[in-house]
Amino acid sequence: MKDTPPSAARHPVITLTAVVLASLLLPISLTGASVAMPGVAADFHNGLAAGQWIVNGYDLTFASFMLAAGSFADRFGRRKVFLTGIALFALCSLISALSNGIVLLDIARAVAGVGAAAVLTSGSALLAQVFDGPARAKAFGVFGTAVGIGMAFGPFVAGSLSTNFGWRSVFLVPAIAGAVVVALTVFLPESRDPQATRVDWAGTFTFSGALAALIAALLEGSQLGWASPFNIAAYAVFAVLLVAFVYVERHQERPMFDLKLFSQPQFVSLCVGVVALVFAFTPLLVYLPTYLTAVKDQSTMHAGVDMLMLTVPTIFFPMIAGALLRWIPVRHMVTASVALTAIGAAWLTVLSPDVSNWAALGPFAVIGIGIGVSFGVMDGAAVSSVDAERAGMAAGMFNTMRLAGEAIGIAVAGTLLATFTRQQIGSKLDAYPGPYGHQPGALADALNQGQLSGPTDTVPAASRAAFHQIGADAFTSGLHQLLWILAAFAAGATLLVAVVGAKSRAAAAAQAEQTAPDQAEADTNVPVGA
Structure with a gap:
């Protein structure tokens, strides 16, 4: 049942413009925040965990409230939820731009993620309402392209704004839009x-609380200690709320997260694939710009330009993948996309202070192609893998898995990168005076926020070159260790996706063979003239 004013049908172009513009802002806000981290750290002198919450707080609430926002849109009205979401997103972006401390900035970013979840879920529902038939397919094609463009050009746009107008402009421009x-x-x-x-x-x-507790434990573990009382309590809260969530959803008449969908092998393989992809890809969007600005002393704008080598393929390869589906089965395309991402992550270990960024063009392109292929096939395959009446539920769950994978991946990667960097620094700073002497953790935190020139200036001029080299080598080594872990995770997921995908194909073939004789018998029993 639709509750649509007569004038609505006369504004499909405006509806598409509003939804596409709003959706374009969401990935830019994620990748842009990572580019702003060095400037924020320079102004607020915050610790690493507090700086990481600028990105993680947004992604956490975005993932946690995706399904809930869909329920709100169905219950209270899609336009109303869309308006509330974009207004909340714009207001929080403005507060972020005007914030006078890291705490206010982190809170504003977390609340902005709630608005983003409302925008994405209700926006897609609005397009489905206004457009029908071929026009709907075209509208969603434009919608998907806008999200891809936002992800592809987010680091470049944010880098340009930060370099020319300061980090606050990274949040002010989305507020205006x-x-x-x-x-x-x-x-x-x-x-x-x-x-x-x-x-x-x-x-x-229960879902939002469990995810928040897990992310908090992962972020704070490297700072407070993995066995600290805070971390033990956070993991306990995560476990209790996760069990409570499963119990609640199993006893709901209309659950927002239908756990029965995980009995579908193809749906499970797609969820494993998308989690592996975002786990390996999204941390690169967040932490590669900080590496380029810290170790290579690039401006945020220059780092954003270099990131285009990674992100631009995600614009073109969804269309190419869609065309290839006429000849290549979906399960092979998904397996190939995860495998390419694993290969690219391992290959990216060529990145170092003394190597031109052009040497990384190959691995950047391989990763971008793998992610682009997944954009072209996985969402449609996830919806098609279940019964038609559960398509909306499957889409919501699939996107929740994707966003939860992003949030956890960013947190895990950030913690590992800081830990590996600190281990590589070890006692090498003991001979240096200043705030970083005997403090490997302090330099590791600064590096992970894109800062090396500032810490280098705190030691005597004669020692700066050696100090800088220690930091650059440690950060590079830490990044390489992280890349090998991401590659191994994606490689393992490739095998799992291939095996589960093959089982789903075999199960579908067996079901088809069983259905055919039953249908033939039913046809022979149809009365003449029926």
């Missing part, structure tokens, strides 16, 4: 699901 979308919402139609009579509050709080 969000205000434009708010103005356009007056033309959008309204609709709701008449069967959506309640919101799964218990599922929302």
Whole structure:
């Protein structure tokens, strides 16, 4: 049942413009925040964990509230939730730009993620409402391309803004663009699901709380110690809430997260594949710019240009992958995308202070192609792997798995990178005076926030070259260790996806063979003239 004003049908172009512009801002806000981290650290002198929450807080709430936002949109109205989400996103972006400390910035970023979840879920529902038939396919094609462009050019746009106007502009520009979308919402139609009579509050709080506890433990572990009381408590909260979430969803009449979908082999293989992809790819969007600005002393704009080698393939290869589906089965395409990402992550270990960034063009391109292929096939395959009446549920769960994988991947990668860098520094700073002498953790934290020239300036001029070399070598070695882990994780996922995908194909073939005789017998029993 649709609750649409008569004027809505006259504004499909405005609806598409509003949804696409809003969706374009979401990935830019994720990758842009990572580019802003060095400038934020220079102004606020914050620790590494606090700086990482600029990115992780946004991604965490984005993932946690995805399914809940879909429930809100069905229950209270898609246009209303879209307006609320983009207004919240724009307001929090403005607060981020004007913040006077790291705590306010982190809080604003976390709340902005809630708005982003509302925008993405209700925005896609609005497009499905306004467009039909071939026009709907074209509209969603534009929608998907916009998300890809936002991810591809996010580091470059943010780097350009940060270099020329300061880190605050990275948040101010999305705030202005969000205000434009708010103005356009007056033309959008309204609709709701008449069967959506309640919101799964218990599922929302247990899932969001479990994910938040896990991310907090992963981020703070390297700072406070993995066996610290905080970490032990956080892991305990995660375990309790996760068990509670499973219990709640198994006893819901209309659960927002239908755990029965995990009995579908193809759906499971796609979830494993997408988690492996974002786990290996998204941390590169966050931490490669900090490596380039710290070790290679590049401006954020220059780092953003270099990142285009990694991200531009994600724009073109979804279309190429879609065309190749006529000849190559989906399961082979998914397996290939994860395998390419594993190969590229291992190959990227060629990156070092003394090697031109052009030497990394090959691995950058391989990773970008792998991710681009997945964009072209995985979402449609996830929805098609289940019964039609559960397609919306499957889409929501699949995107939740993707975003949760991003949030956990960024947290794990950041913690590992800081730990590996600190281990590589070891006692090499003991001979240096200043705040970083005997403090390998302090330099590791600075490096992971894109800062090396500042710490280098704290030692006598005669020692700066050697100090800089210690930091650059340690960060490079730490990055290489992280890349090998990401590559190994993706390689293992490649095997799992291939095996589970083959089993799903065999199961489908067996079911088809069993169905055919039953159907033939049913046909012979049809009365003449029926």
